[in-house]
Amino acid sequence: MKDLLTFPKGGVHPPAAKHLTAGLAIEVMPVADELDIFVGQHIGAPCTPTVAKGDSVAEGDVIGTVTKGLGTPIHAPVAGKVKAIGAVAHPMRVTAPAITLQTDHEAPARVYTRKDWAGLDRAALLAAINQGGIVGVGGAGFPTHAKLSPPPEAKIDTLILNGAECEPYITADHRQMLEHAAEIVEGARIIMAVLGVSRCHIGIEANKPDAIAAMQKAVRENTVGAGTITVDVLKVKYPQGSEKQLIQSITGRKVPGFALPSAVGVVVHNVSTTKAIFDAVVLGKPLYEKVVTISGKGIRRPANLLVRVGTRLNEIVAYLGGVTPELAKIVFGGPMMGFAASSLEIPVTKTTSSVLFLAEDEIDSTPHSQCIRCGWCLAACPMGLEPKEIAIYVEAGREKDTEPFGVFECFECGCCAYVCPAKRPLVQFIRLAKLRARK
Amino acid sequence: MATDKSNLQLVVNGILNENPIFRLVLSMCPAVGISTTVMNGIMLGVAVLFVQVFSSCTISLVKNWIHPRIRIPTYTLTIATWVTVIDMVLAAYLPEAYAKMGIFVKLIVAFAIITMRLEMFASKENLTHSFWDGVGMGLGFMVGMMAIGFVRELLGLGTILGYDVLGFRPLLFFILPLAGFFCVGLMMGFFNYIETRYKRVKQG
Amino acid sequence: MWTVVACLVPPLVFSVFIFGIRTLIITAVSVVSCVAVEAITQKCLKRPVTVKDGSAVITGMLLAFVIPPGVPLWLPILGSVMAVYVGKHLLGGIGFNIFNPALLGRAFLMASFPVAMTSAWLPPLRDLAIFSYLGTPIDALTTATPLAVLKGQGMAAFTAQFGAAPNVYTDFFLGWRPGCIGETSGLLLVLGGLYLLYRGYITWHIPVTVLATIALLTRVAGGDPLLAVLAGGALLGAFFMANDYVTSPTSKMAQLIYGVGVGALTVLIRLKGGYPEGICYAILLMNPLSPVLDRWFKPKRFAPLQGGAKK
C-alpha cells in the first residue's frame, strides 16, 4: 500500500472523538435575541464601528470598517438595532470591544441570488472578497484578500485547500465538505483565478472517506475554469492541518521560520474559508454566519450548528438542551489548541470553529510534576523544538533565555503537552515565554 | 587608608567573617585534597600562617618602596620566597608530615588568598596591622582546614588527632580524598543554614 | 514509573530463587530506605512529598540490584542516603539530578566498603533452598563473579568454574551464576526491557547501541562478545539504567552517541581498568555528558530562523 501523504517529523495521535458529530448534518440555529460582534475579528487593526448606539441596521449591512492598516469589514448578522458598543467577554482576552445588536425578529431574512463571476477581473474579485469580510475562518483570522495579494516577487504556483481538520472533536469542515462540496470547488476556482495558478490540492485526512468522495465527485463535475484540482488523502496525524505541515505533506516544501507560505509559492486556505469566498463572490453574501461544532460529553445534544457570528454561548447551550452534570471544562476551539472559556457570555466569532463541553474523563486534570527529561516532547514536536527546555527555563524565571530554543517558532499545536507523561502544561509555559521574552 | 579595627578584631575577622575557606571560597584545593585529618589541617595551616604572616609583614615594610607597576610580580616573588623557605624547612625537619602534604606545600605559592591579602591589606596598612591580619587569615585557613579535618577524621577513622574517640571506623569514605568535595559542600550548606537561622532569630 | 517497577520484579523473584530470601530483604531495606529518605527530605524542604510517583522505589530497587547479595543488610541504607539525598534532592529533586542516583549510590558504596562490594558474591543455589544463606557467615561462602574470574585468572579458569561455551551461554542467559542481585537473569531482564520498549516507555537507541558496542569492542579485543553481554551487568545497565530519562540525552542522535560511549567505556574499564565490571562507571561517566550532547545534537528544527530571532 502506498503511504499516505504526511510530514516527516513529530506529530501525535490523540483520540479523534469525531463520531459525536461527524454524522450530524449542519443545523441552522434560530437567531438569538441579542448578538455581540467584536470589532476585532481578524489579525490586524480592529474595525472602527460605522454605526452608533440606537442605529437600525439590516442583515448584511457593514457595521464596522478598517480605515488604516490590515483588515476587512464586519457586517451585521441580523437586522436590528444597535443596543450598545462596549466591552464584552472574549475567549482569549478577558474582554474586548464589541457592538451589541438587538435582533429585530420581524425583519425578513435577506435573500441572496447567484451572480456570474466569470467576467470579473482579479481586482474586482479581491474587492468582492474584501467587502464580504472574509477572514481565514479555520485559524487565526487572517484577512483573506490580503492573503490573496501575495508580494509580487513571490511566484505562487499552488493553492492548497486545507480540509485536514486534524483536531479531535471538530467536524465543521467535514460537514461543509460533505454538504457544500460544489461550492467549495467553485470557491477554489475563484481563488485560482485570483492567484492565477493552475494547480490546486485539497488535503483531507484519511479518516473522512465520505468527504473525500464528495469532494472528488464535485471536482469531477466542476469544469468552470482552467487548471487541475486534485484531492489528496492525508495520513491521520495531528497537526496535519497546520499550515506548514500541510504544505510539507503535500508539496514537500518547507516554509522557513516566520515566512509566509507564499515564500515557497503556496497559498493555503481552509475549506470553510473557500466556502465563504464562494458566498461572498457568487452570492454577494458577507461572512456573518459560521458552522460551529458543539461537541463533548458535557453537552446534552452535540451538533454542527450554523450560527450567526455574535451568538452567545449560553444561547447555544439553551438551544441544545443544556449541559450535562459531567461537564468539567468548556473549550473554545479544539482540545489541543483551544482556550478554556471562562464564561458562557462569550459570543461566537468568525474564527470559532468549535466549542467543546468536555466531561471529566475527556480532560486530564492530574496536577503536573517536575520534568523528567524523557524527551517525548522532542519527538512529538513537529517544529523540532525542545519544549521541555523552554518550560524548565520558564519555571526558573528565565524566559528571556528561551529564544535560542526557538520559542517563537512554536505555533502552540499542543503535541508536547499531549504526550508529556508528567502532565506538564507546556503550551502555557511557551505562551508565557513568548509573552515575557518579547518584552 | 588605615583600618580602625583592633588587633583582636583583625584576627577574629580572619577566622569568622572572612574565613578564607568557607566565606571567601579561596584556596580550596588543599581543603579538598588533604583535609583528611585534623593534623594535616594544622600542618598545612601552620605553613600557610607562616607564609601569610611573613609575606604580609614583608610587603607592609617595603610598601612605599614597591613601584606600582611591578606590584604583582613583587608579591609573587615575596610569596614564592617564603614558600620556598617553609618548603625546605618542612622537608628537612618534618619529613613525614611533608610527605603527606605532598605537592600542596609548594602550591601555597598559588593560593589566591595570600596575594589577595597583600593587595588589599598589607600594601596599605602598617606593620602591626598587617601582622595581625596575616595571623587572622592564617588562623582562619587553619581553623577551616581543622574543621573539615575534624569531620573527616572523626567520620572516616573514628579518631581525633590520632586518638581513638569512637573506637571503630565508621565510614572509610570520608578519608578518601574525593570525600573532601562532599564534606566542604555539605559543611558550607550547613553553615549557610545556621547563618540564615541565626539572622532570622536575631531579627525576631 | 510503576511499570518499570513491575518489570524489575521478575528478576528480583529469580534472584530470591538463586541467592535465597536474603536478596529480598536487602531489596526491601533498600527500597524502604530510599522512600524514607525521599519523604524526609521533601518534608524538611517543605516540598510536596512525591514518593507515590515511584521514582524512589525504582532507585531503591536498582540500588539493591547492583550490589552483591552477600553484603550486610544495613549497607543499602547508607547507599540510599547518597543516592536520594545527595544525588537527587540536593540537586533540586527529580529531573535535575546529573547522575543516575542508584549508580551514584553504588559508586559511593564501592568507595566506602570496597571489600564488601567486591567480594560478597554468593554461588547460585540450584535446589530452591531459599533460606540457605540466612544464618551462615557470608565470608565462608564467597565466590567470584564470571567477569572477575575472566579478568583475574583467564579463560581457562573461567571454563573450569562455569563450564564451556554452549552450556555457559544458556546458564548465564537464564541466570545461574554469581553476580549482583538483579543482574543475573538475562532472560527476565531482556523480557522486561522488551516490554518497556513495546509500551513505548523506552526507545531502542540506547540499549541497542550499548549492547552492540560492548559486543563489538569485546570481539575486536579478542574476547567472547556473547559472554561480554551475558556475564556482567550489561543487560541490566543497558535496559534499566543507561536510558534513565533524567540522566540520558533526549535527542536521538545524542542517544546513539551516548550509547556508544557507555558501551566503549564499559569495555575499556573491563579490559584495561581496575574493575572487572565497568558498566556502572561507564554510565556514571557518560551521564554528565548528556547535557552537552543534548546541546550539540539538538533536534533538527523544522524551519530555524536565519540569523537569530527578531520580534
Place this chain on the structure above:
Amino acid sequence: MHRLTMLMRALAVLTLALLLPVLAQADGLIAGKSFGNDREIVVTFKAPVDQAVFADPAHYLVYEESDPDIRLELADVRLDSTGKIAFLGFKEPLNTTRPHVVSMIDLPAAVTGRTVETFRVAKPYLGYLLSILVSALLINNFVFTKYLGLCVFFGTSKRRDTAKGMGVTFTIVMVVSALMSWFFYQFVMKPHGLDFLQIVVFIGLVSLTVQAVDTILRKVNPVLFNAFGVYLVLVIANCVIIAVPLIMANNEYNFLETFMLALGAGGGFLLALYMMASVRERMELARVPKSFKGVPIAFIVAGQFALAFLGFSGLSLF
C-alpha cells in the same frame, strides 16, 4: 553534521598515529614483537619459520634489560598455525613495565645469515607518551582526582562559553610555561644544583608566559584577546598551572613527556570545566535548597564527578 566529520577526522588521525610505530618496525627476521599477557611475549616473523628451531625454548634467551645476568625461565614456545607468530610462555609473570631482551641463539645460518638475533621487547614509547596524556586527561584528571585548580574551577564554570575560553587559555599557558620550565630545569637548574629555586623560577615563567600571551594576543588577534584576555589575569594565581612543572621536575620527564603532561593536564582541565559548566547551567534552573545554592552545590556536584571518575582508577591503557 559538521561536528561528526571533525570527530571522524580526529579519530582517523589518531588511529594512524597509533598504527605508525607498528608499520615502522621492520628489521631483519622479526616483523614485530610485543608483550602478550603478563607471562607471554609474542614475536611475529616476516615469513613462516622452522617449527623445529623456533618452537624450541632452548633457542631463546630472555632477560630483563636491567638484569642481564638473570635469565627468565621459559615454559614453552608455541608457533601459530601460519608459522609466523611465536608465543613465548614464561614460568613466572613478567614485569612488563620494564624492557626485556630476547636473544635467539644457535639459529641455522641459512635463515638470516646470522646465528644470533637479539632484539628488545618493550611497551611502545608512543604508547607510554599517550598514556601520560590520557592519564593527565582522564585517569588522574587534575580537577577530579588530584584536586588542583579548584578556585578557578568553581569560579569560572558557571557558563559554558567562559569555561571554554578559560580552558583553552589554560591549556596554551600550561603547555608553553611547562616547556619553558623544562628547558630551565634541565639546562640551568639541574646542572647547577638550584633545584630548591623551583617554585620561584616556575612561577616566574608562568607569569612571563601569561604576559607574553597577553601581549602577543593583543597585537595579533584583538578579537581573541577580548574573548580570552579577561581570563589571563586569573591564570597566574592557579595551582594547576604551577603543578605541571613541579610534577615534571619530580618525575624527570623529558621534553615530549612534559609536552604530553601539559597537554593532558590542560585538556583535562578544559574537559572538567566544560562538563561542569554545562551541568551547572542546568543546575541554575533547579530548585536547589536555599542554603546549598551556588558554591556548596557546585562542590557536591564536583564530588559526584569525582565519584564517577573513580571508574578510571587502575586503568592502564598501554
Place this chain on the structure above:
Amino acid sequence: MKDISTIIFRLTLTCLVAALIMGGSFIVTNRAKQHNQQVNEQKVMLSLLGYSAAKPAPASLALHPVYRYLVTEQDVQTLGYLVPVAGGATDAFALVTIALDGKFVARHDLRLAPEKAEQAKERLQAVQTAVGSGKTIQYADQTIIVTDNGQRQAYLLPGEFPGFKTFVKVILALDPGFTVLGLEIMEHEEDPGLGGEIVQDYFKNQFRGKPYEALKKLGVVKEPLPDEYRGALEAGKTGRLGPEEVARIQEQYKDHDIYALTGATISSRSVTNGVKGIVKKFAYRIAFLDRVLAEQRIVVPF
C-alpha cells in the same frame, strides 16, 4: 625612562634579597634534610632487624652498603659491585666487575669518602673515573649487608616493583640463609582500604620467617586469614601474645602461602611476586659475588 630604570633596579634588589633568603635557608636546611633522611632510613632498617628504641642496636652492628652497576663496553655487559675494602683507610673502595656468567673480570680500586659514597652523583662520578672512559656505567641497585662483630647478620634489600596501580617501594630484610626477617612498605599508591592494606602488619608480616625454599614457590591464596595467625602477625601492635607464642605460630605457618587481602588479590599477588623476585635475584647474585671476593682475596668488612 627613569621609571624603567627604577623598576629594574628595585626588582633586581628584591630578587637578590629573595635569593639571599632562599639560598641561606637552603644551606641551613639541606644538611638537616639529608641527615634526617638517613636517620629515618636507618631507623626503618634497624626496626626490620628487630631493634627499636626499647632494644637498641649494639655498637658492634655495622651496615655496609654494596652498590651494583651495569657496566657496558660495546656489546659486552658486566656487573660492577662497589664494595668497601676492609683494613686500612675508611675511604677505600673497590669496584669488582663480574661477567654475566659469574666469572671475575676486573678490579678497580678507588678512594671515596663514605659520606660522598652516599651521594648517587658523586659515587657515579668516582666509579666512572675508576673504570675509565669507553664504558658506560648504569646504576642498578643497592644492598646493605649487616654485620655484627664482623659476622654477617642480615641483608637489607631496598627494591621496587609494580603494584596494582603504580610502583611499590619496599625494604626487605633477609638473614644470611635468605629467610625473610621482615618487610617494610616504603611507598605505594594502592587504593585506600583495598590494596592500601598492604602496609598493615597482618599482611606484610606474613612474609616474616618464610624460608628461602618456601619463598621460591610462594603463592597467594584467597582464603580468610586464620584468627590465630592474625594475632601473631599483629603481636607487635596489640602485644597480646608473648614472643614464644608468636614464634610458635609463625613456625606453624612458615611454609604456608600468603593470605590475600580481601578484595585486593592483585595487590597481594604483586607484592608476593615482587618480594620473590627480589630475593631470588639477590640469592643468585650474592653467591657469585662472595665467590669472586673469596677467589680474588678481596678483603671486605662483611
